[in-house]
Structure formats: C-alpha cells, structure tokens
C-alpha cells in the first residue's frame with residue numbers, strides 16, 4: 001500500500017491526500033487521475049469510481065499532467081479538510097489554464113455538502129458528484145464533453161454499489177477494504193456525515209462474502225469491513241419493508257446482523273484475517289465480542305471512538321451513551337477478549353461549552369482505558385449540523401489547541417507504554433511489504449493492529465510469521481522472526 005495510506009485501519013480522517021500511484025493501461029483512449037481525501041470509506045469509493053470509469057473507456061494515470069479527467073474525492077469532516085481541497089483545486093485550475101479540455105470533477109462529501117455552490121464559487125469545477133451518484137459519472141462526463149457543467153448530488157436509500165467489482169488502488173496485494181454499508185443514521189451533533197452520506201443502508205451479505213472470497217483467491221490475506229457504524233449493520237431480504245412487516249412475513253430468520261456477517265466472512269478461510277471499522281459504543285454488542293473470540297482470524301482490535309470522557313458533553317454531542325456506559329463496554333471487551341485486544345479511539349477537544357474540568361474528564365477516561373492508539377482533533381464547527389444550529393462554538397482556538405496538545409501528549413505516552421509492554425512477547429504478523437524506513441526490513445501488523453518491523457530474511461509479503469519483539473517506539477514494534485508459517 002502506498003506510504004500515504006494510513007497504516008491504521010480505523011476510519012482515519014486525516015486530511016492528507018491519497019494519490020493513486022499506479023498506472024492501469026488497457027488501451028483505453030482517455031486517462032483518469034484520482035486523488036482521495038478523508039476516511040477509508042472514501043478511499044474504497046475511489047476504487048468503485050475507477051471501476052465505473054474504466055468500463056467507460058478510461059485508463060488510470062498516476063500523473064495529473066497526463067490526465068483528461070481529474071477527480072478529487074473529497075472530505076468535509078472538518079474545515080481544514082475542505083481548505084486543503086480548495087488549495088488543490090486552485091492548483092488544478094492553473095493546469096487547466098494551459099489545457100482547456102481538461103475535466104475537473106469534485107466527488108464525495110464536500111461535493112455533497114456544497115452541491116452547485118462548487119460550480120459557482122470555484123470556476124474550475126466542471127463536474128460535481130455526491131457519494132451515491134457514481135453510477136451516473138459516465139453520463140456526467142459526457143455532459144461536460146458536450147460543453148455543459150454537470151451535477152448529481154442525489155442521495156439514495158438503496159445504493160450500495162454491491163455489484164461493482166472495485167479496482168484496487170495502491171494495493172499491496174495483501175490487505176483490502178470491503179464496504180459493507182453506507183450512510184449513517186446517528187445524528188452526532190458535531191458531524192456532517194449524515195448530511196453528506198445520507199441514510200444508513202446495509203449491503204447484501206452474499207456480495208460481501210463473495211468479494212472476500214475473490215480477494216482471498218487473488219492472494220489477499222486481510223479484509224477490513226467498512227462502515228460508519230458497523231455494529232448497526234442489518235440486512236434483510238425485504239429491506240424495502242418495515243421491520244414489523246418482515247417479522248410478520250417470517251423473514252426474520254434470513255436477517256443478518258453484524259455478528260453474523262463477521263462470522264460468515266471469517267469462514268471464507270482461516271488464513272484470511274478480518275478487521276472492521278468503525279464501532280459505535282452504543283451498538284457494540286457482546287455478540288460481536290463473542291464472535292471475535294470464536295474465530296482466530298478475526299483480529300482482536302476494536303476502534304471504539306469515545307469523543308469525550310464527560311457525560312454532559314457526550315449528551316450535547318448526542319452520542320447517546322455516557323461515560324459509565326462507555327467504560328462498561330471497555331470492561332466487556334477486556335473480560336471477553338482479554339488484555340491482548342487492541343482498543344483505539346477518536347477524541348474531540350474543545351466541543352461547545354466544554355469546561356476545563358470536563359476536558360480533564362477526557363484525560364482521566366484515557367487514563368482509565370489506556371488506548372493503544374487514537375485519532376485526535378479539535379472541534380471544527382460544520383455548517384448545518386445540530387451543534388452549529390444549537391450551540392455556540394465558544395471555546396477559543398488557543399484553548400482548543402492546548403487541550404488537544406494535552407490529549408495528544410497523553411496518548412503518546414500511553415502508546416509508548418503499551419508498546420513497551422510488548423517487548424519480549426511473540427506475535428503472529430501478516431507481512432504487508434517492505435518497511436517504510438528501510439528496504440532491508442519488512443513490516444506487517446499483529447492481530448491488535450500494531451505495526452511490527454523486522455529484518456527481511458527470506459520472507460514474503462502475504463506470509464504469516466511469528467515475531468519476537470525486541471524494541472519499540474511510540475509508533476512501531478521492532479523484532480525478529482522466530483517462526484514462519
């Protein structure tokens with residue numbers, strides 16, 4: 001996988017771009033260049049977009065200079081993410097000045113949020129397509145070819161792109177993402193996702209299992225099941241009907257929940273690791289934890305974003321759990337899966353009206369949980385969200401930044417302490433490829449999602465090895481292979 005792809009398989013929302021670094025040449029006449037921002041779901045969407053465009057006569061280029069069409073698959077989660085994209089659009093604008101036929105399209109969440117505004121404000125944009133409009137891309141491009149601007153930001157209640165075989169981008173050939181659902185029905189007051197991705201819908205489990213089988217046959221050894229809230233995955237053959245109707249018609253037995261889906265994917269092959277992201281603390285059931293326990297190949301790692309350690313703030317955030325409930329979920333993880341299960345989180349510093357004491361509650365919760373890893377942000381007000389409409393964004397930027405720095409410092413210390421505990425331990429590691437630091441080293445991850453680096457020896461990517469840990473940093477474990485499968 002490209003070095004710009006986060007090595008952590010949580011719903012990473014870092015603002016950095018994932019530029020497609022691979023050429024796909026099949027003799028198609030026109031060339032597409034794709035850049036993705038935001039979370040893994042967006043990245044997985046770019047793989048669907050590429051598949052759709054390839055069918056439509058586009059080869060993939062790794063260089064925007066050679067492109068006939070440039071797609072930016074955008075993120076709207078924080079203001080910073082949108083600023084990054086605006087700067088990038090300005091750069092592409094300059095290229096377009098020299099190459100008038102170039103088509104520039106904005107896809108994804110920022111496209112959905114701003115809709116036609118992007119065409120009006122940013123003269124450089126020719127095409128705008130929201131996350132549920134990708135099947136329409138060929139027609140939209142055609143419209144632009146015909147000299148018009150093109151927009152489709154319709155959200156759907158059904159679209160899951162289940163039948164589209166994604167073109168794997170920047171792939172290491174070992175790990176891949178599988179989208180299992182789209183949208184989000186939670187209304188966390190700070191969050192723009194329900195507006196940009198629409199209503200939650202689950203993808204047909206058969207198509208998910210089939211995708212996992214195909215990946216395994218192609219040599220992949222790890223799949224990450226993706227959704228904004230995977231624990232609320234619920235598929236019924238009668239999704240168009242209400243739940244009551246389904247039960248009355250006796251179809252309940254055919255319904256598939258997340259724990260059942262996990263088991264089905266785990267059964268594809270014992271050598272295929274299964275990960276998932278993201279879990280919502282209000283929905284993560286013991287059933288899921290017992291399923292994880294029952295299958296060795298379901299990785300013992302849970303990304304369980306807390307957002308805040310204070311109950312009043314959690315209420316304002318509309319997270320629908322409180323501090324105690326969250327801590328009880330952590331207890332359940334530890335009692336069912338043991339200490340070896342990795343746990344990570346997302347935290348927001350300086351949400352509306354957060355006091356110093358309430359910020360301290362986040363720090364004390366971190367102390368209680370001892371996360372292995374976390375994505376940490378300061379609050380960024382998003383237009384149209386409940387928080388933007390109801391609460392004042394009244395914590396100053398300086399205070400937000402200072403609180404965030406405290407959260408980051410604590411997490412760094414915890415990550416290092418967790419890693420130090422690993423010294424002397426042995427872990428099964430799936431090799432993903434050369435280490436980013438040195439070609440003489442390989443890297444992979446253990447079940448708990450920790451990055452492990454070790455001398456290359458004669459080992460190959462895609463292979464499972466047992467590594468004894470000898471040293472560590474806050475980000476990685478270093479060791480040597482003691483056994484190979």
Ligand code: SAH
Pocket residue numbers: 011013077078190191192193227228229278279280305307346347348377378379380381382
């Ligand atoms: N569905 C996932 C999160 C998706 S967004 C979940 O519920 O956990 C990823 C992370 O971005 C969130 O967990 C949150 O920590 C952060 N985030 C979302 N909106 C934000 C905002 N307005 N300001 C700062 N951080 C935000």
Ligand code: SF4
Pocket residue numbers: 184185186187188191192193194228229280
């Ligand atoms: Fe946003 Fe909350 Fe949905 Fe996550 S669960 S995507 S934070 S609304």
Ligand code: F3S
Pocket residue numbers: 012013037038039040041042074075076077108109192193196197
């Ligand atoms: Fe993902 Fe950003 Fe959209 S985090 S869902 S790409 S707003």
